[in-house]
Structure formats: C-alpha cells, structure tokens
Amino acid sequence: MRVIAFISVLLAAGAVNAETITASVNGMVCAICVTGIEKSFQKNPAVDKVKVDLETGKVTVDTKAGATLDDATVTKTIVNAGYAVTEITRASGR
Amino acid sequence: MKKTWSAIRIAFFVFAAGLLHHPGSAFAKPVSYVGGLMLMQENDAGGHTVGLDYTVTPRMAVAFHAQYHIRGDNFTMLGPQMNFLINRWNAPRSQGNIFANVGGGTTIDRNGDMRPATWTGLLADFETRRLFVSYEVRAMYAPKVERSLWQRARAGVAFSPVDYTKVSPWAMVQVDYRDEKHLGLHVGAREPKMEITPLIRVMYRAFLIEGGVSHRGKLMFNWVKQF
Numbered sequence: 001m002r003v004i005a006f007i008s009v010l011l012a013a014g015a016v017n018a019e020t021i022t023a024s025v026n027g028m029v030c031a032i033c034v035t036g037i038e039k040s041f042q043k044n045p046a047v048d049k050v051k052v053d054l055e056t057g058k059v060t061v062d063t064k065a066g067a068t069l070d071d072a073t074v075t076k077t078i079v080n081a082g083y084a085v086t087e088i089t090r091a092s093g094r
Numbered sequence: 095m096k097k098t099w100s101a102i103r104i105a106f107f108v109f110a111a112g113l114l115h116h117p118g119s120a121f122a123k124p125v126s127y128v129g130g131l132m133l134m135q136e137n138d139a140g141g142h143t144v145g146l147d148y149t150v151t152p153r154m155a156v157a158f159h160a161q162y163h164i165r166g167d168n169f170t171m172l173g174p175q176m177n178f179l180i181n182r183w184n185a186p187r188s189q190g191n192i193f194a195n196v197g198g199g200t201t202i203d204r205n206g207d208m209r210p211a212t213w214t215g216l217l218a219d220f221e222t223r224r225l226f227v228s229y230e231v232r233a234m235y236a237p238k239v240e241r242s243l244w245q246r247a248r249a250g251v252a253f254s255p256v257d258y259t260k261v262s263p264w265a266m267v268q269v270d271y272r273d274e275k276h277l278g279l280h281v282g283a284r285e286p287k288m289e290i291t292p293l294i295r296v297m298y299r300a301f302l303i304e305g306g307v308s309h310r311g312k313l314m315f316n317w318v319k320q321f
Contacts, residue, residue: 026184026185026186027182027183027184027185027188027189028189029187029188029189029221029222029223030123030189030221031256031258031262031297031298031299032122032258032297032299032300032301032302032318032320033123033126033127034258035258035299035300035320036126036127036130036320037127039127039130039300040127040128040129043129052258053257054223054255054257054258055255055257057186057187079152080127080128080152081127081128082125082126082127082152082179082182082184083184084184
C-alpha cells in the first residue's frame, strides 16, 4: 500500500513537470511543408506531442514529464524547418 | 501504340523511383526542413524525371537528378544537383521564396554514348492557404545533344483551406514554354514550344500527387513524398 502511494506521488510529480509550449509562426501555409515542423520536433527526445495549426499559425508542443525545451531550441527547430517564430508562450502542470 | 508505350515508360519510372531512389526536378520546394529527404517523380510531355533531395541546411539541399528526355533525341540525363534558397519571406498568412539550382552530369543516348551536360535554374513562388503562383526557368546545355531554355508558370487555388492532417485538393493550371535546339541526331527538328496543362493537386500530410492532361493531349502525373 505504501509502495503504491509512493509510486502515485512520483507519477503525479512527473505529470506536474510536463509543459505545453505554444509558438506563433509566420509562413505556415503549405500543407506538405509543415510536416517538416512535426518531424523535426518528433526527433527531440523531450517532446511528447506536437500539433501544427495552419489556421491559427501556431505550433503546440507538449513535453514529456520532467523534460523541457528552451526557447532557443524551439525557435531553431522551427527556423530549420523554414519558418519564422514571432512569439513563444508556456503553460506547465497539465 | 504510342500512348501504350508512354504509359509503360511512366509505370517504369514510377517503379524505378521506388527501387533506385533517384532525385528529380522542381514542382515541389527544392529545399525543405533540415534533415528532410524528399522523393519526387515527374512525368509530362518533356520526359520523365526522378529525384531525391536531402536538405543539409535551411538554405541548401543536395540532390541527384535523373531524367529521360522524350523530345528530340530521346536521351537520359543524370547527375548531382545543388539547390539553394536565395531568399524567403514568411508573413502571417503567406510565404514567398526564390530558389536556385545548378547541376552537372552526363547524357546517355540510344546508342549508349555519353556526353557531359550542365543545367541551372531559378524558381520563384508565392502562396497562401488558398492561392499559389510560381515561375521557373531552367537552362540546359549538353554539347552535341541539346541546348534548351524551359520556362514554367503555375497558378492554383485550394478547393478550401483545410488542416494538413486532412486531404487538401487544389485546382491548378501550368504553362510550359520550351525553346530547344537539338544538336544531335535530330538537328533542326522542331518541337511544339508551348503546353498548357490544367491539373488537380492533392496533398495529404507528407504526400502530394497531381495529374492532368495538356491541351495537346499529353498526360502529366507527378508525386512527392517527404520523409
């Protein structure tokens, strides 16, 4: 029972540390081209999920529990895919 | 008989692309994302092209180009190519690009004779989620084979802008203008210069396919897969 409680606390702590990063991006209009953003982020071991929204011009990245991505990494990944980042916001504790 | 042979050649090149992974020409963006591999295959009145591009930096890709040229002397041309992003404009709802390429290799004629060839080109495009326009010009020179200048303009509209995880169809029209001087077996041969092709393009995630029939009745069929 104590072991189960201990493991539950560890899992809860991990979930609190995951982060949602949202980047506002210019130039995302070509459907086949933006798959490059998705593929580029998926190569990063800190990334759990990535979603590209052409309508809003936003890229949303969910990190894995306990992992983080700094602004420079997010920007470089998107620039290397051929686009320009205008803003990055973060929300943690999902 | 000619249409059957044309269809067999198209089928061969589509099949060969899957086996050989040879690179090709530019109806898709010639520089993609860093580390990205793009396989493309193109079939139209000018010939059949197979290509593989690998993007090394945000501004440069290396490619291998193989083309079976069916106008004039019917030769194969193959060799490496470098693609460069000259400039890009990223706006909230649009993107514009200028690309350049330069390549060199060999031609192989029906007798198996090989001669050097070189080519270079420029591509400019502008698109939104609903509209697409592009212009491309390419010059090729192969001594004793052909000297040519080829221009292509495209314009298209999306049926409706959709998320990239959904099927995205476009209606487009392509105008090709070829100015070729045959220097080999068919010296002085005249070929039609202009070809107008309405086409339908469909994109789904990392895959693009398009096809149409030109005003001269020539089939056009292209596809791209991004890895």
